[in-house]
Amino acid sequence: MAVQLVVGVGGDSGGTEAARFAATVAAATQGSLVLVFGYEVSPMGPRGGALEDEIEAIGIEITDAVKAQLAASHPGLAVDVELVRDRPVESLIQVALTRGADAIVVGHGGRGPMRGALLGSITYEIVHRSPVPVVVVPEPDEE
């Protein structure tokens, strides 16, 4: 069966390990991937224009880099990209639902459980809220 996976990229964890894992699974099943870069600018200040243009440029850069990596490691795998202007968790769930994806794959960085609970870790939230299965992939610490 062809498995379709939605992968969160960018942010604290980066998501490169998650993308690599998802690519392996998808390639083994002749499935496909959607890379999602979700972002929301803090509403406590003025938004739009230059700020979102700059962030979008970074989103394109990050997703392009991951896409290039996957093209090298898994040639022939269908990889789509979506940039979403919303909180990362909402973005992932929304894309997974509209695409009818089988599961969401996210990376998990070195955040401790306490900090995650206070600040709302993406991993923590998506595991509890996602209507589709979630796979959490440990990411190496970059810093």
Place this chain on the structure above:
Amino acid sequence: MSVIEHEPSGMADKGLKGGSLGLVAVIVIGVASTAPGYSLAASVGFVTDSVAEKAPFIILFAFVPMACIAAAFYYLNKADPDCGTNFTWGVRSFGPKAGWIAGWGCIVADLVIMPNLAGISGQYLVLLFDESAADNIWLTTFIGILFILAMTWICWKGIEMSARSQVLLLSTELIVLAVFAVIALSKSFGDGITRTFNDVEYSSVKPSLSWMSPSGISASSITAGLVVAVFIYWGWDTCVSVNEEAKDSATTPGRAAVLSTLILLAIYLVVTYGAVSLLGPQFVTDNADEALFQLGKAALPDWMVKLLVISILTSAAASCQTTILPATRTMLSMGSHGAAPPKLAQIDRKRLTPDFSTWLFGVGSIAWYLLLVIISNNTDTDAYSASIAAVGMAIAVYYGLSGISCIVYYRRFLTKTAKNFFLIGVLPGFGGVVLLYVFCKTVWDSRNAEYGYGTLFGVGTVLVIGTLLLVVGVPLMLWCSRRYPLFFTYRPDPADLVKDPNQADTLAAPLGTYTRSNPTGAGAGKDV
């Protein structure tokens, strides 16, 4: 919510798409970013100092020009929803030089506010633990600097509080303020109380409706009060500009703006009445720095005073965010549009915040804060208190300019309909004129030592503090015009190419479409 397909264009439509915030969220953002607890703590003493028991009048009256300017923000945002707000709108209405200065004005206004935020936070944090240490200026300054660093770090990290914690903090803040007001008012309406503080005896004054009328106050006192009070509505405009992200953008924004306004006005009014009446206006004036704390002690049980202090602190943190973010986003916009060093537009890849601008602003705020504290401590000039009085000057000048920008930008549509004339012309114009008048009057009134707070270089301190940074902008602008000549060839949007703000398509052509060599933007920037 909007989903942007990466291919084929990559950069889909500019601006925000409707979608994710519900009514409660928009109200919470609007009220929380205005920071009622902190705003009152910072200004009720200084407003009362200017107009005594007429403080409620000033508090209400200050809302009028700010609401008028919100109309200007709303309409200008339709043409160009850019995080550079005044900067981009200034370029479109008046050209690159005026736009540059408008952007600088916004950054400066934010910078001038930072020491007050830091100072109040330092002082209230110390009050929470040891009241006697609150007069130790070095201790409170040290904590204030840590506070600025912490807030800069939070803005750089892009840490967002979850919606639930935000609602919790805000409701605690509002409830504590309301309880304070109710207890204070019931005491002053009842038998009243008497307290001796620093060897002076103060007692309650019966509140009167006449406190809401301007009768018997001089124009100078009104402007002196206003220049402090406009500050308490600072941040309220976020609620209006956040509009487009509301879930049901046809009704939510309007309703949220009205509701958040009513909540703010109500809380400001009852707390001011309570504060002024509980031990009389003289007490508030004599203890301007920590009026709310001292009054809280007189009216509330101990644990509630602690809660009041904590609310003021969390509210100061919110206010700090709504001060740092507009400043750094204006810097980013200026860098990104080629009006200033491109480094300002640098964005952290993980956190998606403008890292260079954020730290530059943080460090700049600390330097400015230290400068004020050092001047205050080593001379007879109270530069620090003067900066509180000067905050409104910076706000008045840059908000005032947006009002005028709106009229200039939409001049072709002003007389098209009565609605246009009122919403795009009369309101922004009135707000702009009042604020610019407040600015000019303050400049005139504060020119010499009689205004209070001493003098610097023989000129009134408030005037120096309120205009010094603004004036520094001129040589900086000239430096940028030499380094980044392209931006300075931009021309204002031609009046006949400005789109009707009441139609569906309101977005203006990208900044830089109209230049000296191509004033009508022919062939350029046809939205890709």
